Amino acid sequence: MNALSKDARGFVDSVVSYLEDEKKQGAAVRLHSLLSRVTSQAKREKNARVETSVALSVQEKTRIERLLISLLGHAVEVEYSVDSAVIAGVTIKVADWIVDTSFRGQLVKMQEYLNG
Amino acid sequence: MEQLGIEPTLLVAQIVNFAIIVVVLSKLLYKPILAMLEKRKREIAQGLALTEKMRQEEEKFKERKEKMLLEARKEGHEIIEEARKQAKVEEKEILVTAREEASEVMEKGKAEVERMRAALSKNLEAESTKLAVTMAKRMLVKTLTTTDQHTILAKHLKEIESLGK
Numbered sequence: 001m002n003a004l005s006k007d008a009r010g011f012v013d014s015v016v017s018y019l020e021d022e023k024k025q026g027a028a029v030r031l032h033s034l035l036s037r038v039t040s041q042a043k044r045e046k047n048a049r050v051e052t053s054v055a056l057s058v059q060e061k062t063r064i065e066r067l068l069i070s071l072l073g074h075a076v077e078v079e080y081s082v083d084s085a086v087i088a089g090v091t092i093k094v095a096d097w098i099v100d101t102s103f104r105g106q107l108v109k110m111q112e113y114l115n116g
Numbered sequence: 117m118e119q120l121g122i123e124p125t126l127l128v129a130q131i132v133n134f135a136i137i138v139v140v141l142s143k144l145l146y147k148p149i150l151a152m153l154e155k156r157k158r159e160i161a162q163g164l165a166l167t168e169k170m171r172q173e174e175e176k177f178k179e180r181k182e183k184m185l186l187e188a189r190k191e192g193h194e195i196i197e198e199a200r201k202q203a204k205v206e207e208k209e210i211l212v213t214a215r216e217e218a219s220e221v222m223e224k225g226k227a228e229v230e231r232m233r234a235a236l237s238k239n240l241e242a243e244s245t246k247l248a249v250t251m252a253k254r255m256l257v258k259t260l261t262t263t264d265q266h267t268i269l270a271k272h273l274k275e276i277e278s279l280g281k
Contacts, residue, residue, distance in 0.1 A: 012255050015252050015256060053265050067276060088260055088265045088269070089272050090269055090273070103256060103268075110249065
């Protein structure tokens, strides 16, 4: 059982490493592209939704709210939700603008890429 | 003459009687018989001529019949030969068409098999990918600790912050 657990950990570390590898995933480029396309509708929006796999601490929430102020130029009401399906990372939705760094999203993209 | 027992008068009378009988018979019997014989001769000649004519006609008929039979046989042979040739040509055409159709069916079958194989392969790849991703998801969900998730989140937020500046 311990051996299996060790193998599973190794596998998970590999997957995390793969998903986190910016060169392979182009995550930075994708994020930059998303950030540079903050829509005008999002800039007028007063509400945001943040979805994570674990409950966020106060510091994390503050960090996200500051980040949104710097991106949108004004404060927004943030609605937090926790969904284990996110696996890891965060999904931020403001109107029609979405930043998705979740492993769920990356796995979906990886599946789409592998299926051609 | 008398010494010989011949009566001249009687002889003359007999000669006269004989002459009369000859004349009478000639007039009344000999001519009709000759005429009848002549008529009979003509009839026989006509009959013979008719028989000869009929024989000739029969010969001609036989010749025509033979000729017609020969022509009919020849024509029959020609028809049979032509039919054989036509049958051979049709047989060849049918064989060629059958081979072409069989080849077409084979090609279609091969293409269909190839299409099915490709579709199956694609489906298998998709299913394998789906299975691998599902497995990865489950493994990640089960294995990643809360600390791991906060670490990853912090890293992502840092990336977003650096790119948003």
